[in-house]
Amino acid sequence: MKRLRISILCAVAVLGIGLGTYLVLANDEHGHKKNVSAAPADGGPLSNATVSFGSWRTPLDRFTAVPPPSANNHEMTPQIATIKAGGTVNFIIAGLHQVIVYDNGTQPGDIDTTQLTPPAPPLPQLITDPNNRIYRGLDPRPLFPTTLDRVEVVNFANPGTYLVICGVLPHFQVGMYGFVKVLP
DSSP states (O other): OHHHHHHHHHHHHHHHHHHHHHHHHHHHHHTSOOOOSSSOTTOOTTSEEEEEEEEEOSSOOTTTSOOOGGGEEEEEESSEEEEETTEEEEEEEOSSOOEEEEOTTOOGGGOOTTOBOOOBTTBOOBBOOOTTEEEEOOOSGGGTTTSOOEEEEEEEOSOEEEEEEEOBHHHHHTTOEEEEEEEO
């Protein structure tokens, strides 16, 4: 009986030490770890923004048919999103749109709209200008017409003002662009 009590006490001690070690390490990893990434540590204000990249007009019944281009608002809302350096922007994409981000200081007039994908009628061409481009999202044309709506999450590590355009040529031409302002 004495051996059983000692064995139980030893097992409880080992479990206690193991559990204590686990809790200390878990607390260190999740609560007290130094910020080793560029992301805002608190996840608080301005660590994340949501941008609507196109939106469906109502009334609309997408269940029964592929919506025509006129059923979509080809705009970025809000036109200026503000986050902290290291934060992210969730681009909620509604329709045939492509998110392209250009580096700090790039303006809409800097985009070379003669650099395009080959024609793929009846779908529009996409802008391929690589100058100062830091992110190019999915080509939406292969997704047509079934999975156009999606989310792309983009991280912005450094302060600056970044141009975001719709790479679908006719959408950019009608003003579908905006900016992400990244604060220090």
